[in-house]
Amino acid sequence: MWDLKEYRIAGSPGEAVAMMRRGPGKGVYIAGGTDLFLFPPQCDYAVDINHAGLGAIARTPDGDVFVGAAATLHHIATNPFVTGYAGGLLAQAAAHCGNRPVRSTATLGGNLCNALPSADLAPALLALDAVCYIVDEDSQESLPLEDFFEGPRRTVLGDRLLAGIALPAAGAGWRAAARRLTRSAEDIALVQVAVALSVADGRLGAVRIALGSVAPVPMRAMLAEAQLEGEAVADLSPDRLADAGLIAASECDPIDDHRASAAYRRQMVGVLTRRLLAGLLAEQPRNDDQGSAA
Amino acid sequence: MRMDLTLNGRPAQWEAAPGATLLAVLRDEGLVAAKRGCETGDCGACTVLLDGQPVNSCVVAAARAHGHRVTTLEGLADDPLMRRLQDALVEHAGVQCGYCSPGMLVSLYHLLRACRAEGTRPGDHAIREALSGNLCRCTGYVKPVAAAAAVAAALAGIPATGTEAR
Numbered sequence: 001m002w003d004l005k006e007y008r009i010a011g012s013p014g015e016a017v018a019m020m021r022r023g024p025g026k027g028v029y030i031a032g033g034t035d036l037f038l039f040p041p042q043c044d045y046a047v048d049i050n051h052a053g054l055g056a057i058a059r060t061p062d063g064d065v066f067v068g069a070a071a072t073l074h075h076i077a078t079n080p081f082v083t084g085y086a087g088g089l090l091a092q093a094a095a096h097c098g099n100r101p102v103r104s105t106a107t108l109g110g111n112l113c114n115a116l117p118s119a120d121l122a123p124a125l126l127a128l129d130a131v132c133y134i135v136d137e138d139s140q141e142s143l144p145l146e147d148f149f150e151g152p153r154r155t156v157l158g159d160r161l162l163a164g165i166a167l168p169a170a171g172a173g174w175r176a177a178a179r180r181l182t183r184s185a186e187d188i189a190l191v192q193v194a195v196a197l198s199v200a201d202g203r204l205g206a207v208r209i210a211l212g213s214v215a216p217v218p219m220r221a222m223l224a225e226a227q228l229e230g231e232a233v234a235d236l237s238p239d240r241l242a243d244a245g246l247i248a249a250s251e252c253d254p255i256d257d258h259r260a261s262a263a264y265r266r267q268m269v270g271v272l273t274r275r276l277l278a279g280l281l282a283e284q285p286r287n288d289d290q291g292s293a294a
Numbered sequence: 295m296r297m298d299l300t301l302n303g304r305p306a307q308w309e310a311a312p313g314a315t316l317l318a319v320l321r322d323e324g325l326v327a328a329k330r331g332c333e334t335g336d337c338g339a340c341t342v343l344l345d346g347q348p349v350n351s352c353v354v355a356a357a358r359a360h361g362h363r364v365t366t367l368e369g370l371a372d373d374p375l376m377r378r379l380q381d382a383l384v385e386h387a388g389v390q391c392g393y394c395s396p397g398m399l400v401s402l403y404h405l406l407r408a409c410r411a412e413g414t415r416p417g418d419h420a421i422r423e424a425l426s427g428n429l430c431r432c433t434g435y436v437k438p439v440a441a442a443a444a445v446a447a448a449l450a451g452i453p454a455t456g457t458e459a460r
Contacts, residue, residue, distance in 0.1 A: 001311075001313060001314070001318075002313030002314075002315075003313055004311070004312040004313030005312060006295075006312050007295055007312035007313070007355065007357040009357070009360065030355065032354075033353060033354055033355050033358070034335050034350070034353045034354075037315060037335070037352070037353040037354075037355075038334050038335065038353065040313065045312070046312070046313075046355070048355070048357065048358070050358065051361075074347070098335070098427075099336075099338070099426040099427030100348060100401065100423065100424060100426050100427045101335075101338060101341055101348045101349050101350045101401070101427040102335055102350060102353075102427065104344070104347040104348055104349045105344070105347075105349050105350075105353075105354055105358075185426075186336070186426075
């Protein structure tokens with residue numbers, strides 16, 4: 001039983017922040033609640049954001065795909081804007097979270113604001129250059145998702161509210177793929193790797209390698225990315241891809257726990273990164289490869 | 295706190311603690327088809343429909359129901375599709391201890407109702423995906439899946455009436 005004194009239902013993002021600040025005592029934002037009810041935090045009130053207009057997924061006039069913080073994982077997994085963006089990488093990540101009834105209520109915002117190192121959506125979003133939108137009572141700020149996580153269960157939010165994320169139009173045609181290793185399909189991931197890249201005129205444009213469950217926060221392997229950006233695809237031998245995997249493995253900072261050893265996780269980062277890169281480079285060029293690199 | 299909702303097709307008012315789960319309130323109201331299993335959103339014994347979507351009522355706030363539609367197995371008792379599913383589960387010996395059955399039925403009902411509306415017939419993969427949130431320690435899933443497949447094969451002939459069809 002969660003010993004809340006009050007359940008406040010916000011009608012807009014600004015009202016949600018105001019309700020959070022009103023006190024007395026400590027509050028928590030709630031959307032789906034699937035994590036909060038597992039380990040109810042000590043607090044006096046909850047601020048429900050399900051009626052704050054943050055449940056939508058939309059494509060902006062600029063071609064960005066905006067996903068509201070209260071969009072459910074099922075909505076994300078099946079929305080045509082998301083399934084059609086960068087090979088459906090984010091939709092697939094959402095489809096692998098929990099089980100069908102969990103995905104009916106669990107949300108993007110909950111997955112990110114919990115800020116677990118193993119957040120299921122984080123590697124896909126990092127690989128796609130997602131931008132976070134954070135609202136205050138009467139202002140809004142945006143920042144790259146890399147800057148959102150501060151540590152396990154810690155974000156930059158304070159008492160502000162995550163309104164949603166945007167996937168930039170430039171990445172819509174990127175090739176992308178991800179792998180996650182788990183003990184059972186529903187379990188928390190042991191290792192997550194997501195790779196996204198663009199190819200134009202036989203050369204790599206953008207390269208993004210994002211890792212989860214192998215550091216205090218979901219992270220990008222930027223040294224490995226830098227080894228590959230601008231390189232001619234024809235020059236990328238299996239050894240070069242294996243090297244990129246080893247660099248990514250050297251960048252992460254995993255721990256030993258009851259699910260897996262740090263050494264195993266680190267080794268798997270190298271293996272999965274290499275395999276994902278090789279798979280994406282072997283894909284036949286698509287019509288939109290050219291446009292996406294522009 | 296006070297909540298106004300549509301419960302099994304009828305207007306209802308609840309008075310519940312702010313931190314109560316949907317499952318706790320349903321069972322206090324005497325609607326006990328949804329079971330207390332894991333209470334961590336893993337086992338699916340507490341599955342109900344919230345605005346027509348299957349949810350684990352053990353990890354959903356009761357307050358979420360305010361202004362929304364909640365449908366439990368009790369509310370589907372007269373629905374022809376649900377009756378067919380119940381009969382099929384019995385005929386195929388897809389029920390043993392029975393604790394998971396109400397949750398399985400709600401999950402399968404959700405799948406098959408959507409398939410009937412789309413005019414599609416779910417294969418075993420779609421049935422297994424629909425049951426991905428329902429743990430069963432007795433049947434091994436083979437018989438419940440066979441029961442659902444049998445109903446799916448006759449789906450077009452099952453009339454769409456009852457609470458959720460409204």
